[in-house]
Amino acid sequence: MITLIVRRVGELLLLLLGISFLVFGSMYIAPGDPASMIGGPTATEADLENIRENLGLNDPFLVQYGRYLGNAVQGDFGYSYQTKQSVADAIAVRFPNTLKLAIASMVVAVVIGLVAGLISALRHNSWLDFTSTTFALAGISIPNFWLGALLILVFAVNLQWLPVGGLSEPFYTAEGFKQLILPAITLGTGSAAMIARMTRSSMLEVVRADYVRTARAKGVKETKVIWVHTLKNAMIPVITVIGLNFGFLLGGTIITEKVFAINGVGRLMIDAIAMRDFPLVQGSVLLVATLFVVVNLIVDIVYTYVDPRIKYE
Amino acid sequence: ACGGESSSAPSQTNEGGTTEAGGGEIEEFVYASTSDVAGLSPILTNDSVSANVQEHVYETLFERDTDTGELIPSLAESYENPDELTWIFKIREDVVFHDGTPLNAESVKYTFDKLRDPATAAPRASLLEPVDEITVEDEFTVKITTKYPYGPFLASLAHSNAAIVSPTADQAQDLMSNPVGSGPFKFVSYTPGDQVVLEAFEDYRDGAPDIKKLVFKVVPEISTAISMLQTGEVDFIDNLPSEQIARIESIQNVDIEKKDGTSVFYLAFNQSRPENQDENFRKAVAAAVDRDAFVGKLNGLGLRSDSVLGPMVFGYNESKNAAGQAYDPELAKQLVEENGYGDRTISLLTANRDNFVLMAEIAQAQLTEAGFNVKIETMEWATFLDTARAGQFDITFLSWANLTQDGSEMFYPNLHTDNIGSSNRAQYSNAEFDELVDASRTSVDQEERLNYLDQANGLLLEQNDVVVMYHGVVTGAMNSEYTNLILEPNGKWTLKDVTRK
Amino acid sequence: MVLAQTTKEQQQEAKTPLLKLHNVKKYFPIKGGLLKRVQGHVKAVESVSFELMEGESLGVVGESGCGKSTLGRTILGLEEITDGQVYYRDQEIQNLKRHEKKKFVKEMQMIFQDPYASLNPRQRVGDALVEVFSMHTNLSAKEKRDAVVDLLKEVGLKEEHFDRYPHEFSGGQRQRIGIARAIALNPSFIICDEAVSALDVSVQAQVLKLLKTIQEKYNLSYLFISHDLGVVRYFCDRVLVMYLGNSVELAKVEELFETPLHPYTQALLSAIPRPSVHANVKRVRLQGDLPNPANPPSGCPFHTRCPIAQDVCVQSKPEWQEYQPEHFAACHFAGKSILEGADV
Amino acid sequence: MSTTFSVETPQVRTKKKDRFVVSTMKRLLKNKLAVVGLIIIAIQVIMALTAPWITSYDPATQQLTKSELPVMSEGHILGTDNYGRDVWTRIVYGAQISLVVAITAVTLGLLGGVVLGMLAGYYKKWDAVIMRFVDLLFAFPGILLAMLIIAILGTSLINVAIAISIWSIPTCARIVRGSVLSIKEKEYIMAMKSMGASDLRIMVKHILPNALAPIIVFATMRMATAILSTAALSYLGLGAQPPTPEWGAMIAQGQDYMWTSPHLTVIPGIAIMLTVFAFNVVGDGLRDALDPNMDLN
Amino acid sequence: MKETLLEVNNLVTEFRTKEGPVQAVRDVTFSVRKGETLCIVGESGCGKSITSLSVIGLLPENGRIANGEVRYKGEAIHNLSAEKKRLMRGSEISMIFQEPMTALNPVLTVGYQLREPLMIHHGMSKQQATTRGIELLNQVGIPYPEKRMNQYPHELSGGMRQRVMIAIALAGDPGLLIADEPTTALDVTIQAQILDLINELKDRLDMGVMFITHDMGVVAEVADRVMVMYAGQKIEEGPVEEIFDRPKHPYTRGLLGSVPNVDDPTFELHPIPGTLPSLTEQIQGCRFHPRCLFAMDRCRQQVPPEDDLGNGHYVSCWLTREEAVSDGVGTNDEGTATRSEDAPLKVAQR
């Protein structure tokens, strides 16, 4: 286990190095000058030159990248070009919101996904299965920017049951909880559908396994056959899907954050890209990638508990 | 916030409900903007969102009269102009910064020097580019000399980026996240990406505003913001999109304020390309684009005039309202036919924000109608700025908010030869025009300036160098519980006088 | 039917070994740890030597995992040899260049165990056979097709089977196709890796007969890998018994079955269920399982399960010796009956 | 003479047609949802191909005086948008765009993914390097990757297709690698090696066709994702150039009129949803038809 | 003679398939007595497993007993309620399967899986079940049973797993044990161990055993009586000595003639030509006739009835009614069928 973690951390560092290079490189070759984004349309060439010099943008690529890496190694991820705020601070303010949103969406996704998937599998080929399969597929098919707008229209504006946007209140207050509902549904629907699908097919497969027949041959009750002899085995691939989806959710909050006026990392990222705020882009991409890897590491560790066959030396 | 009367707003604030009799303090007032402030220091920022907040925290030496547009003293009490190059300002003596520091001549010098210092890399350093030297004459008198006579100098000083900051605060802390000014509101907190919170400055020289807590909230989707306005989560939004005006009008608890503005949206040609230097070509384009129809699409949020300098801008002359090539599809078709303009593909560059796409789509359709072969290229803002600056387009749409409301401030950056390669994205170069603009900038005689500007304006229209699509209308929509919003033609607004109805 | 036959005696006299293995070893590295470094080896084949004559069938028997398949693959060069030499007609053939290898590819072929996995399910069987000719000959399309049809007939299939997919055949028929593919290029040597194990007895018998017929016709040599001693006895001339990667005994088939020298061979023979109610073989049951080939026991690899093991077996590895003429074994107590040491 | 062995196969005689395709299709057609999906896709393809004939309008022609007409207006069955363009026409032409972009994206992505996955699965020594690179793409937030690519290449549908294709590579590579790893161990591959077949021949002729099933399913599902992503990027203003009638862009544009002319968002929204749904159900059906036990993740 | 445990009469098991209903077991009748091992042999796909699954009531979803009855200790069990069937499974009739790798749940400990039947059928507490479980593991010859209780299946070797399976099957003290090819996946030396174990347990516990295999060697080793199946039908049944020494059905002879004899160097193979027909195939008359070297016209038209040859030996073949069987066919000492003329492959000239 320790070896696994150590190795993954090692791989993560390599990965981050790769990603940072990729991001840095792509921002470098992307058209659009950070200086003119700071200077605005009125800035004169002299203003811009001044800003560029100030930000070190006139140095050669490798010098800039080297400087970035050097600082990053020391835990300094630079300062936003726009706000001059430290990248760490800028992210620290937004990350809790993104995390909150991602976790809430995941809860929605897992609860709906598992329930729908199990119902489908256990009532295989019934109308319940058909309905839930159809809904699952529809869930994956809805563009979430559209879903979000529709939800706002119905539940916030017309019915006024839930607030339109924001995520400022703590989640344990009634207000904060209400704020989470619509965005969590918007973001979680796709994942719910994927989890439902995976649960269904995995259950269907496991139900046919020899050891389930063994359990029946022993005279085990049908309910126990399902909950003890099937579910845990069926969950193994589902856990992968959950892990991957959680990773994707963390990086996929962009549109939801935009629609629901949530101050999160996703929005920070697109704004930063639009403003050519390199340090912010770097910082947030690295964060999301790290989280992705960490989540998958956790999934791998969870595996060892669910599936005793898996051993990492 | 919701007073005693019933409100349709589902409790947007948890402290809502506490009220007191009388004129009514406003416990919390929320404004929503679609993007976050870049920062809270006037010296280091140059964007309208930041300016909105800064306007409430800081003050400038001069300001514009909201109705007449005239420059009137604000922090300055009076000024003298002993010669063309010298400006002597008398500063009000009763002003203190929020941190208790008195505002005096030293503060002004400090602020301006900092703004000018190349090491600061201030984005708007060019505001004070003509300044040669700043000297403190006495506690409340400051003398500024310019390198050359500079006509729009006072307008520059009214610019929100020329607001006076507290030198003690600037040395002690980062004004970007922790601003200290002398305005009606005092900084409380800033959550990047989310909101800036201000509170009433009790020691404000004109008396503390009614709004006790003022929140600038970021709501990136304007539709969401409107929904929030509808549900009462937000009290005020500005820059209403023309597409949604009908919807906002239909909302019961919201009042819309409109005012003619200084901004101008226009079609520009890339004049560095010989094809575009063809006068007939520009004429054909101008004749093909039906600006009236377009302005009709704006649902009253646009002002139709050919004049490059709009009615609210210094330098405007009514006679230029129809001085450009009028819409004449037949003429356009004829010109296209005669000159074979349809043979080349014209790239229509546009940024993918605001009304630019709308203009581009309509213009493209109309130009196509006239026989041109136009391809729209939309770009995100950053790329657009670079691409336009480098002159990689045939036609584009540009806009100018003109915060200073001065014609020179429109012509010089946008169309003067000096600024090709930077803000002169049309790559326009015309010696005669340059001369007129220079004259308007260096003269301090306002009558004379008016004349120069009008001539320059005429020059542009005559040759269809600029095809004005519309002049902006400043808008705001506020919860109808409140009143006394001050909207300025340049898009700025002030909430310090807002009261409960 | 005129078959091109040479008698076995004639071949034996020629005394040119077709294939010769000398101390062939094949280890698979086990990777692990933080940097996935090699931490040990699975000693799949640990020093195997033998000679195979032309027209001869050599059986290789042993329990699952003892390295039979690996041995076969190593001979064909499908696995890189770890140590030792393989000679084919006196030429060393491991480490040959690609183009040099081509010659031997035609000479040496393989028939696989799983009739369901040994044919590409997305390829018509005819095309699969044509492909063999495409790779190694310059025949025209027509010639290739004719050759394939001949082949199909040769193994008891029909021309109409040319355009069918493998899933349309029964296990036995697929195995025939596998055989057709193996003999397409006129090889002299074929490795049959459990070629009949997966088949039903009735079909197994059909295929065994076919293999014999072909052998006689083309004077083929077989390396016949199997765990079914009955089949080996029926089919092979000599037998090599393997245990945990080691060769433990090699002898003519009758001799091995009549007087097995190695206790493992004895145990193996006594464990076979006889399809007869009259067989009265004294049973000795081996205790325990095959040890892990990654961590083989010291000394004689069989000592952990050997009923007659002594201290010496734990300490030193017995040598591979010729105890009788052409009868090799590796045991400190070769020839001793396990019945003596076992509690039957 | 001696008795001949009967080696008659009980199975039906084979037609020259590829039985694999036929039988898969048969099984697919048993799946009701998949049939619905196929019909939707067929309609879309027909719409895309016959666009100029099934509508008399041009998708870009504006009639400013007839803007925002509601559904079922005279001459405009689905109404008009804010520029007075016929919504039905734009939906029809939008089908073209969605399909072309998605097909391009998926094809490019498959190409990259199959090559990488094949090499990684087949050659042990390349595996680590390729898979690390794939991990890198994988850990990169999808939309962000697309945004960066578009920031570099510029806003256009082609670049959207490229961005989405790059985004498809890691998943595809993993799927292919997984199949290759298992197929590689099959005896028929061993058989080809023992016949002296070259690596290229083995990969292309023997591994690829057998790894095809999951690839086909992936491609179908990816079509769905690609359509959604194209729409999402257009929604963010990074995709289609106006006046291209891309569905996502139509939603984005229509959203401003959501309260006054909801059909401007609802119609393209439904169009996207139906199409994506169709590809998803067909993909799902294909998976079941090809191999019920296949695991796409 | 011991009491009859299991009686299966005219069992027909049907599957719903896309091609319509197919019969996998066609009118099969047999019985198993206490302390007796009945071996069912036949080629792959002939319906051995389905017969046994019909008995224990674990048919796949699309399968059903279409006709006939299954009686256990005189009581009909094929039409019991699902709940009654469940309680019967494991306590009256137990089953072990071919693949010890997949028949045990990989995510549950050996202990859990072993305790389960004990707790279900004997109402034991977990504690008691653990103690009894260890005893059972001991009984099936597993070393260190305490340790094994906490291990997972993948930590055991194939042979050990099969022993665990047997222990689980024995846990409910069943009267009848069904073993479906329990040694096919094992090596000969391990197979021998398991066969010994089953034999020993059968004697000790006085169980009836239904042993399914296709290996004639295994049959000879464990069987008391043998039932030979072909294409869903029973074609011959009798005591093991009868079947090996006096096989009557050409198919049985063919089976015996297909297995090389280890002890006989001169043995010649006599394969049965052709392959098993598919379930859907319509065959008139005797289902074996297309592969039968002695098929007569009658065989092609009429289904042969079952003949009682005495001694508990039954066969369904027209040949037994013909006196002239010996024409061209003899029986050697071993009882394997031989033919005067071999049936070699037709090998074309290349």
Ligand SMILES: Nc1ncnc2c1ncn2[C@@H]1O[C@H](COP(=O)(O)OP(=O)(O)OP(=O)(O)O)[C@@H](O)[C@H]1O
């Ligand atoms: N590619 C490989 N990597 C690592 N170990 C391997 C590899 N191939 C085989 N082995 C190991 O080598 C040993 C011998 O395997 P091999 O397949 O040769 O046995 P076998 O005698 O053919 O067994 P079986 O009768 O089951 O086919 C086994 O322990 C196996 O796990």
Ligand SMILES: Nc1ncnc2c1ncn2[C@@H]1O[C@H](COP(=O)(O)OP(=O)(O)OP(=O)(O)O)[C@@H](O)[C@H]1O
């Ligand atoms: N669920 C099912 N649906 C349809 N047909 C089935 C089903 N299960 C089994 N069969 C068919 O029933 C027949 C008998 O199968 P069974 O498993 O009893 O064979 P078997 O004699 O046990 O063979 P093996 O030796 O391979 O285990 C086979 O032809 C098989 O294809």
Ligand SMILES: [Mg+2]
């Ligand atoms: Mg093997």
Ligand SMILES: [Mg+2]
């Ligand atoms: Mg079976």
